[in-house]
Amino acid sequence: MPTHHRGPEEERIALDAFITLFRAAGSLNRRLSAGLAPAALSAPQFGVLETLLHVGPLCQKDLARKHLRSGGNITMVVDNLERRGLVKRVRGEKDRRFTTVHLTPAGRRLITRTFPPHARAITEIFSVLTREEQIHLAHACKRLGMAALGRSDEARAEDGTRQNSPCP
Amino acid sequence: MPTHHRGPEEERIALDAFITLFRAAGSLNRRLSAGLAPAALSAPQFGVLETLLHVGPLCQKDLARKHLRSGGNITMVVDNLERRGLVKRVRGEKDRRFTTVHLTPAGRRLITRTFPPHARAITEIFSVLTREEQIHLAHACKRLGMAALGRSDEARAEDGTRQNSPCP
């Protein structure tokens, strides 16, 4: 919604940036989901497989934290992946509250051949911006994200400063 | 997911910008949804009411186009708003295929008192960026969105160049 609102200029500019950011995210998302359709993967499913590939087996709590999603949500996404045999749950031996999620061979095969074209698609789309523009965009979004979180909890949980929980 | 992937630099930068953009949108969305909770409005419901307030009664097709959502989605969101008595559907007289969605007095009251604090919250969060940064951000996102859409159909349907459908 193109914010037909007319207020003071500061507000107008902020609302315009806001709505544009959201529309871009939506369009990106739709486009990339289409690219995932051949593998019959939803974006969240792809995200979980990608994380498992690049950081290794994780408990669901950590998956939730990494993706900024609720626990119940991860349960469902992992359910659907497990139903297709792309992932398996392993009950913690030391601490039986945890279940660690592992890629199966089939899951690893699928994600290793799905990730590269996906990354290429992103790179291709972002190439409408120069290298510097991309860096500035990322920087601005990083600050925005922090501001939105109000700096409270996991603001930078995924910004590199990871303090991983001890999923056994 | 902080893209632990390590590829050529161009790809690394694009993926970083991508993931940062999405995390920012997610955080913004969560924060603003929290602000809407007192009014018991979801973000999509708020969006529809806001559009109806600022552009006037619209048929569902136009609402769908404005929000880049499917028709079925709008049917449900309007259902929920109508159930609460915030909007009402009016069957087209000339062409009975269309239903025009109107704000009820209650709906107008709710959205007129909900919008200003919402806009202020956005402005407040975006104030971590300078005026110029916000403008550059919007510009970059605009180009990104176009690139993602592949320039096809309603790429700029909401960028001002509105060609409204003739909902009677």
Add this chain to the structure above:
DNA sequence: CGGGAATAATTCAACCTTAAATCGTCTTTA
């Protein structure tokens, strides 16, 4: 040691989202 607090996962209800199928209602055209 034993009971209460904390914690990981699951379930549940409510809503959002889409694509595809269907229903009514025009419009076109043969």
Add this chain to the structure above:
DNA sequence: TAAAGACGATTTAAGGTTGAATTATTCCCG
């Protein structure tokens, strides 16, 4: 004018999302 096609809205099935309640397990402390 009647059949065919186009078009707006609704329904349906599948999945995503959340927050709250529940369950199972472990931890802590008196």
